[in-house]
Amino acid sequence: MVSSTFPNIATFSADGVLFDMDGTLTDSIAAVEAAWTAKALELGLEPEIVIAATHGRRASDNLMELVPGMKKEHIDGEVDRFERSILAFADTPPHSRKSSFASLRTSSPSTSGSSQSSFGPLTPLTSVADGPRRPSSYLSNNIALAFSKFKMDDSNDKVVIAQDSPFEEESEEINDPEEVDEVVDMSVRILPGVRELIKSLPTGKYAVATSGAKTYCHGCLTRTGIVIPDVCVTADDVRLLRGKPFPDPFLLAAKDLGVDPKRAVIFEDSPSGIKAAVAAGSTVIAVCTSHKREQISHLGAHYVVDTMDQVKVELAENGGLNFTIVH
Template identity: 70%
Template sequence: MSVQFANTATFTADGVLFDMDGTLTDSIAAVEAAWTAKANELGLEPEAVIKATHGRRASDNLMELVPGLRKEHVEREVDKFERSILAFADTPPESRKSSFSSARSARGSISSSRSPMTPLTPNSAASDITRHPSFRFTTSDTLNFTNYKLSQTIEEAAIEDDSPFEDEQEENEKIVDMSVRILPGVRDLINSLPEGKYAVATSGAKTYCHGCLSRTGITIPKVCVTADDSRLLRGKPFPDPFLLAASDLGIDPTRAVVFEDSPSGIKAGVASGATVIAVCTSHKRHQIDSIGAHYVVDTLDQVKVNHLENGQLQFIISH
């Protein structure tokens, strides 16, 4: 039962199902850098790839993007890709600055030695390591290549603005911090929930999920459904991840509350029958307020939880 007043809504539930990235944690800069690198490897437009992949399993994305990728190779490539995200997140901005400088100094020799029609690839692309053609780069290659692409973009923008780098301070200001961060309101909300009353259901695989949670000091819950769970047949926007998480918690999905930020995740939550609270962390309100979420909030600071004597959770939403 839900009770609504002018600016608040109150209802009860038996448990909580959290999406992870974009809901609990923010690693969007590192994720977008990794997909940018992957798009460049595949000769695709990075912005289109980033838009198409948000909120979906990396395995589903890679199967769609990479021609001829065999199913038996998907798990390995997902693990490598998600480790590259964490590598981006763990690279200090100062180190990235020096990488940019190295990339710029190397660009002249690379450019002068290739035809204008020859695509730019990392130096190690010609290594003897046997890989699927679309996955010929190591994580180190991916980091170096994306640092190069980002530094190239920064330089081009500076040239267009007629404001080339004058000193290290100006260069530092243009470097993006890709570290994983906890989002507003998350810690207080999780701390207000009894143990065993909440789970994580994410489109990330175990390596990425546990890596992000540990980097932000969020305790990994006992129920954590990741994209590589062998019991999971379909990912978001299908409801399977939330249905499985609810089952592992021992609750009816229709008595669960789903927190999500992406359109595909919101659709999955709605399809599961849960009460869905969408949070405007990765998308603007107008992009997600018509997908079916029961409530839309700016941050999780707007959500409070009380414990009732009968074991239920009372939610108070300020919106």
């Protein structure tokens, strides 16, 4: 009898690879949550609901639904401003935070004195069954709420800390055992196994298809040292009529790469992205970097891995790609 701890090994071939970006190649979840928290509080909405609803979808789609009065002719400018705010949060130096978890658990836009937005309630953007995101940096929702103390300075794309911020530069004596000292780091990071996997892929064999617009996509990739591939389909591509969970971004990336979608491998982390990848007809590898396994294992992905360290690729003699997955 084979031991239950013996790993399962799968091998298959493909002609090209399509990567989602955030949560798959890079981890900018802390900065993204900070930006959506700021936007939620600006609109008088619950940050946790907005964060859970927006992951994996284009900022343009999210903003159009969050702000019913948003005009289409203004959306490109709003998306650019929002995505610049993500990068500004990402470039904010780490700060120490001393605060009581108990007090933060009860804080919300309605209890913290935030002004209420004139816009209507949040339209459900995704099924609650998808569950809340699991930050790959393991930041708690409490810390996400505390991001509201960061303020954008639009004049120079910088983030400043409000005077009543819970983030303190100098250490203070902590007498309450429930109070903790946490460092909130919102920098963009490359995820485990990504650099090695990309190095094993020949130029012209892979592409990126992301729900982020060009500003955000290129900003994240360059901050982690990932070379922007020749084929990089972003949310503001004028050829795209629909974003994820529709397969359009992946189908367009496969076309630009010159690969039959059925002969492509897609790496994804979010429910909406996995659904898009499955709909594209490709071999789908789901990565448990932003969601727990039980939140994404039922969405149709062919393989589910914890990190890309479990995936190896070799160039075949016929020019194709041979994959080995330990899962």
